[in-house]
Amino acid sequence: MPIADRIDDTGLPLTPEQRLAQSRLALLDALIPPPPPQRSRGTGSAQGVAARSASVLRKLPWLDMGRNMARRWWQRHPLHAAGQLAHPLLQGYASRHPAKLVAGAAAAGSVLALTRPWRLLSGTALLALLLRTSDVADLITTLAMSRPEPDSPPRKEMP
Structure with missing residues (x-):
């Protein structure tokens, strides 16, 4: 662990409990998947094409x-x-x-x-x-x- 991570905001070194809590939070952040990117509902999106083709197929x-x-x-x-x-x-x-x-x-x-x-x-x-x-x-x-x-x-x- 780098030295900068072992010092808190006040400039004092972190206690072992604080370091353990930080490492647990870092592990939890690494395990949680990132949220999916926002998709635009524009006419060029894949959903728009699928919806249009489904409506065309319903008309046949x-x-x-x-x-x-x-x-x-x-x-x-x-x-x-x-x-x-x-x-x-x-x-x-x-x-x-x-x-x-x-x-x-x-x-x-x-x-x-x-x-x-x-x-x-x-x-x-x-x-x-x-x-x-x-x-x-x-x-x-x-x-x-x-x-x-x-x-x-x-x-x-x-x-």
Whole structure:
């Protein structure tokens, strides 16, 4: 410690207790992170660009329709049902043995990455797995229902 730090404002040397208190304060000052710099809310900031792009994306009518179609497709997919069934089991196991669950997931991921089982299927088979016939019908129904209908007289139904 330099000599100047060992002398207080009156010119007398510091006691060991005072030096200890000063070193503790210096350690606390070093441990406290500095406050984040103030960001301006100008138009050129990253937040302004993100807000503008989000507002532009909200104005696209097909984006909301696409999100709804994807959500509906996933809710009807068989893997979603399997995930819904496995969720309570995995949640209980994860609370009891989190390390085993992470190790098992890492092992399963590495086996998948090494064996690449998707290479055994053709592109057509993968497409057929993704889009089942009922999902294609649902997709067409969703597209037809999402478009606003022109103002036309009501159709008469046959008896």
